[in-house]
Amino acid sequence: MFLEECQILENKFVGDRYYLMKIQAGKSAGVSKAGQFFMLKCKNDIRVLRRPISLHFADSENSTLEFYYEVKGGGTNEFSSLKPGDSINVQGPLGNGFNTEVEDKEIMVIGGGMGIAPTKYLIEKLSKNNRVTFIAGGRDAGAVKILENLNLDGVKVCVVTDDGSVGEKGNVVSIMQKVLIDNKIDLVQTCGPHKMMEAVAKVALENDIECEVSLEERMACGIKACVGCSIKTLDGMKKVCYDGPVFNAKIIVDVNPKENVGCSCN
Ligand SMILES: Cc1cc2nc3c(=O)[nH]c(=O)nc-3n(C[C@H](O)[C@H](O)[C@H](O)COP(=O)(O)OP(=O)(O)OC[C@H]3O[C@@H](n4cnc5c(N)ncnc54)[C@H](O)[C@@H]3O)c2cc1C
Numbered sequence: 001m002f003l004e005e006c007q008i009l010e011n012k013f014v015g016d017r018y019y020l021m022k023i024q025a026g027k028s029a030g031v032s033k034a035g036q037f038f039m040l041k042c043k044n045d046i047r048v049l050r051r052p053i054s055l056h057f058a059d060s061e062n063s064t065l066e067f068y069y070e071v072k073g074g075g076t077n078e079f080s081s082l083k084p085g086d087s088i089n090v091q092g093p094l095g096n097g098f099n100t101e102v103e104d105k106e107i108m109v110i111g112g113g114m115g116i117a118p119t120k121y122l123i124e125k126l127s128k129n130n131r132v133t134f135i136a137g138g139r140d141a142g143a144v145k146i147l148e149n150l151n152l153d154g155v156k157v158c159v160v161t162d163d164g165s166v167g168e169k170g171n172v173v174s175i176m177q178k179v180l181i182d183n184k185i186d187l188v189q190t191c192g193p194h195k196m197m198e199a200v201a202k203v204a205l206e207n208d209i210e211c212e213v214s215l216e217e218r219m220a221c222g223i224k225a226c227v228g229c230s231i232k233t234l235d236g237m238k239k240v241c242y243d244g245p246v247f248n249a250k251i252i253v254d255v256n257p258k259e260n261v262g263c264s265c266n
Pocket residue numbers: 037051052053054055068069070071072073074075076077114117118215216217218219245
């Protein structure tokens with residue numbers, strides 16, 4: 001984990017409330033894994049806590065990092081006002097990341113809404129040695145515009161929006177079920193709203209497919225030093241910032257509940 005003061009190279013408006021930031025990092029770019037995240041520092045001292053943002057892409061050759069973010073409140077609004085040449089302090093990479101040490105497998109990557117953020121680097125890593133099907137979903141055209149920034153050569157892509165303005169009208173789970181009728185999938189990796197991931201994980205587990213989910217919890221420290229991000233799983237209490245954010249769906253979703261354990265991603 002590194003603490004780096006980085007120069008902003010780009011901070012582009014993507015659409016709606018979405019932005020894409022590219023920074024000149026240091027050593028962190030060479031060691032970052034898909035699915036890890038960084039804690040970004042706000043300049044305004046009122047906002048003491050750093051904001052967790054997933055790694056969108058890392059270019060180890062040029063030591064650059066990309067973050068795709070949505071303006072939600074004061075912190076992300078501040079990030080959106082930064083200009084090329086400004087600096088930002090980043091801490092990371094943090095968390096475990098997705099399993100990318102796989103070869104010759106059929107992999108389904110499912111990103112919903114802001115959950116598309118970590119899929120750029122994930123797909124880049126996986127598609128070198130595997131066959132990847134990518135299902136990307138969002139509310140409307142603006143929510144999936146970021147796909148223009150992904151290199152999807154050789155990847156089977158299915159886009160779905162709630163309002164049908166781009167791709168199919170519907171949701172990622174119905175597309176997932178359709179794809180599973182004709183295709184054998186070895187591994188599902190997903191990031192998105194909790195309800196979406198719960199549904200994806202259930203379908204995967206019911207079909208005996210290994211599944212990884214990337215959870216989001218409000219975080220204070222990001223480095224296992226508080227209890228801000230603790231969640232109850234079927235394997236005991238876990239800290240999302242340290243044990244995750246990526247978890248094996250088996251410990252998050254009980255497909256055959258004896259009692260109502262439920263899903264911790266609520
Ligand atoms: C591991 C991880 C990775 C993330 N990756 C991304 C990413 O790639 N892109 C992105 O846009 N966002 C991401 N988030 C969510 C992001 O951290 C929050 O949206 C951000 O911290 C909000 O800060 P703010 O100051 O703008 O808003 P605040 O003023 O702090 O809050 C505004 C709103 O955002 C909600 N919010 C605050 N913190 C979180 C949080 N941790 N998770 C969900 N909602 C939150 C609040 O409930 C409130 O409704 C990630 C969160 C985690 C935990």
